[in-house]
Amino acid sequence: MQAPSVQVASAAAAVLVGTCLGRRCASSQQRVGAVAPTVRSFAETAALSEALGRAVAEASAAAARRGAPFTVAISGGSLPKLLAAGLLRVPGVDYSSWRVFFADERVVPLDHADSNYKACDEALFSRAGSGASKISADHIYAVDPSLSAEQAAAAYSKHMQAVFGVPPSGTPEFDLVLLGMGPDGHTASLFPGHPLLDVSDRWVAHIEDSPKLPPKRITLTLPVLNAARRVFFVCTGAGKAANLAVALGTADGSVPAGLVKPTNGELVWYVDDAASADYRAAKAKPSGEH
Numbered sequence: 487m488q489a490p491s492v493q494v495a496s497a498a499a500a501v502l503v504g505t506c507l508g509r510r511c512a513s514s515q516q517r518v519g520a521v522a523p524t525v526r527s528f529a530e531t532a533a534l535s536e537a538l539g540r541a542v543a544e545a546s547a548a549a550a551r552r553g554a555p556f557t558v559a560i561s562g563g564s565l566p567k568l569l570a571a572g573l574l575r576v577p578g579v580d581y582s583s584w585r586v587f588f589a590d591e592r593v594v595p596l597d598h599a600d601s602n603y604k605a606c607d608e609a610l611f612s613r614a615g616s617g618a619s620k621i622s623a624d625h626i627y628a629v630d631p632s633l634s635a636e637q638a639a640a641a642y643s644k645h646m647q648a649v650f651g652v653p654p655s656g657t658p659e660f661d662l663v664l665l666g667m668g669p670d671g672h673t674a675s676l677f678p679g680h681p682l683l684d685v686s687d688r689w690v691a692h693i694e695d696s697p698k699l700p701p702k703r704i705t706l707t708l709p710v711l712n713a714a715r716r717v718f719f720v721c722t723g724a725g726k727a728a729n730l731a732v733a734l735g736t737a738d739g740s741v742p743a744g745l746v747k748p749t750n751g752e753l754v755w756y757v758d759d760a761a762s763a764d765y766r767a768a769k770a771k772p773s774g775e776h
């Protein structure tokens with residue numbers, strides 16, 4: 487595992503200012519062969535959204551250049567609005583090639599206030615593109631809320647098998663997975679110390695005791711997240727600072743976000759300066775001091 491690089495970005499430009507957290511970079515628990523994370527920290531969320539939007543548009547264009555659909559998994563929380571604020575300003579994105587899954591989803595009706603589908607639809611899907619460049623409703627893979635959480639997870643895997651054309655024994659490779667991190671360090675619906683962190687025999691798992699409500703959810707598992715071509719984390723606010731520093735340093739099951747390290751893919755954290763404060767402070771300390 488290589489050391490993370492960090493860029494502290496002003497509204498207009500990103501500047502490479504450093505590359506390492508000292509000894510904490512050399513964690514033995516980081517995945518061998520995983521690509522080093524890049525941390526892009528912004529003073530303003532508007533600038534974060536702009537950079538994120540451009541990067542997502544470029545990922546979509548890269549799939550188009552390969553002549554392939556763009557497979558993307560999206561999270562809930564603050565991410566849909568932060569993403570939409572930047573992406574919808576990028577001209578020329580062909581959303582008709584998008585195949586949209588949810589990195590995690592609450593098993594609630596699709597018009598429920600807790601539905602990640604609803605949040606993404608309102609912020610992004612319904613507004614993205616026009617005419618032939620819009621996302622087809624058939625290409626947005628929503629959870630089936632009429633099922634139990636366990637059944638919904640199994641049904642969701644089947645949708646993924648159909649789109650990716652990969653048998654259950656293989657692992658689908660998303661072009662892009664967009665993740666958030668909760669103040670407790672959870673990502674998708676993978677919570678600190680929870681048995682779901684050890685699941686490696688399924689693409690999609692269910693949870694019925696989520697510490698963050700609502701309790702019934704489905705989530706992509708770590709092997710799927712780590713098989714992605716790109717993972718972009720989006721993380722803002724001082725409440726995330728302590729666990730962001732842990733996720734970028736010595737990761738263990740206490741901060742699940744730190745376990746997401748795509749084996750061969752790109753990993754970029756889009757954060758604001760409040761969230762990256764502890765990380766940047768640790769990086770600024772002389773080597774060996776923690």
Ligand code: 6PG
Pocket residue numbers: 561562563564565590591592602665666667668669672673674675698
């Ligand atoms: C969910 C999310 C979850 C989210 C984090 C961060 O549906 O609960 O997918 O993993 O990304 O909790 O949420 P915030 O960005 O709102 O802090």
